Amino acid sequence: MGKDKIRRFALLKEYPHVFEPEVGEPSDLKGNWRKNYFKNDHPIVLELGCGKGEYTVGLAKHYPNKNFIGMDIKGARMFIGATQALEENLSNVAFLRMKIDFITEYFAENEVDEIWLTFSDPQPNKPNKRLTSKPFIDRYRKILKPSGHIHLKTDSDILFEFTSEEITQQGYLLHELTWNLYAELPTDLDPVIRDILHIKTHYEQLFTSRGSVIKYCRFSLD
Numbered sequence: 001m002g003k004d005k006i007r008r009f010a011l012l013k014e015y016p017h018v019f020e021p022e023v024g025e026p027s028d029l030k031g032n033w034r035k036n037y038f039k040n041d042h043p044i045v046l047e048l049g050c051g052k053g054e055y056t057v058g059l060a061k062h063y064p065n066k067n068f069i070g071m072d073i074k075g076a077r078m079f080i081g082a083t084q085a086l087e088e089n090l091s092n093v094a095f096l097r098m099k100i101d102f103i104t105e106y107f108a109e110n111e112v113d114e115i116w117l118t119f120s121d122p123q124p125n126k127p128n129k130r131l132t133s134k135p136f137i138d139r140y141r142k143i144l145k146p147s148g149h150i151h152l153k154t155d156s157d158i159l160f161e162f163t164s165e166e167i168t169q170q171g172y173l174l175h176e177l178t179w180n181l182y183a184e185l186p187t188d189l190d191p192v193i194r195d196i197l198h199i200k201t202h203y204e205q206l207f208t209s210r211g212s213v214i215k216y217c218r219f220s221l222d
């Protein structure tokens, strides 16, 4: 492992807003994020597969009265957003370093108000590993409030087509869908959501520099 990764991992362990539980070990995070960590009653929004956490940090600045948690397994990437949140004194931000597969171990029923999926891996050969596949949506259903929205922003035709088919087949409720976000941003969209959709993550910048068109949809489960 490179020296910089070792330094980042060591610093992450010291950060009070970064949680790195051991797989299988009981955690007291579940059901207690508001009471024990944020110490308020504000809504909780997750960014899953957050990478450097651009949406976690960007959303937290837009919405000081909501709590944001970025979740990813990669610590060196998470370090970037976690450091920014610390430097900018964002008390409404936390990060959870853990596989999303185990998400129900860390959040209780109805504890989560909203989910963002930003440039999730399309997993061309493993549909059940896609973060919008039924096994993952079933996990989200256990922790997300029934009316809670799930946002997906992606460059991937495979993931977007798959997700729109899942929305129809599984009977999820579609609120917004565009195959070319920046060309077709709906005019009646909440102005804050419009602003937020312009936050460009690391992968969005990479993909758009290669000519990819950005897609977006928002749906809920009930």
Ligand SMILES: C[S@@+](CC[C@H](N)C(=O)[O-])C[C@H]1O[C@@H](n2cnc3c(N)ncnc32)[C@H](O)[C@@H]1O
Binding pocket: 048, 049, 050, 051, 052, 053, 071, 072, 073, 074, 077, 098, 099, 100, 101, 118, 119, 120, 121, 201, 202, 203, 204
């Ligand atoms: C293509 S990157 C996108 C990162 C960031 N959202 C962005 O737009 O720059 C996908 C991220 O999802 C994370 N990821 C994918 N599947 C995961 C899983 N099952 N559990 C935890 N993290 C996962 C990867 O570690 C990676 O950081």
